[in-house]
Amino acid sequence: MTTYKRILLAVDLRVTHDVYTISRAIDLAKESKASLNIIHVMEPIYAYGSVQGQTMVDLEKKIAEDARKAFQDLASGYDISADKLLLEIGAPKTVIVEVAKKLNVDLIIVGAHSKHGLQALLGSTADGVISQAHCDVLTVRTVE
Numbered sequence: 001m002t003t004y005k006r007i008l009l010a011v012d013l014r015v016t017h018d019v020y021t022i023s024r025a026i027d028l029a030k031e032s033k034a035s036l037n038i039i040h041v042m043e044p045i046y047a048y049g050s051v052q053g054q055t056m057v058d059l060e061k062k063i064a065e066d067a068r069k070a071f072q073d074l075a076s077g078y079d080i081s082a083d084k085l086l087l088e089i090g091a092p093k094t095v096i097v098e099v100a101k102k103l104n105v106d107l108i109i110v111g112a113h114s115k116h117g118l119q120a121l122l123g124s125t126a127d128g129v130i131s132q133a134h135c136d137v138l139t140v141r142t143v144e
Helices: 013-030 053-076 092-103 115-133
Strands: 006-010 035-042 084-087 107-112 136-141
Touching: 006 092, 013 035, 013 053, 013 092, 013 107, 013 136, 035 053, 035 092, 053 084, 053 092, 084 092, 092 115, 107 115, 115 136
Parallel strands: 006 035, 006 107, 035 084, 107 136
Antiparallel strands: none
16 A cells, blocks of 8 residues: 655535545545645636726635635644645646645545536546646545
8 A cells, every 4th residue: 555645635615525535634644644734726716897906806805814714614623733724826726736746745635526427526626636636646525
């Protein structure tokens, strides 16, 4: 069995999915004596004419604050230190892979939670991470 040293778990802040994937990732990290970082990637907000500049900045700040709080609340039940929580903005599948390379992780864990076909089963983020990753990727089947 492969032993991992650095694991990156991607969460989408849907509690019913994330609770299970976090538990699985923590168990695997303990078994392997690996470090565990958790990432959530917020997609950028695109405005099309009706939202003005400062309003957009305020909206993005509010969404980022809400996401940060939800992220910290989720992780607090697992005794995960704040420096292991990464909140990024961008295209999730691309950012997850970039951060994984930067952290030199040897395993990325993502949840899979859709209903039809391979991409639907894995989700577009999981599918993108699998196709772009430089390391092993573990998909954890979550319950809807």
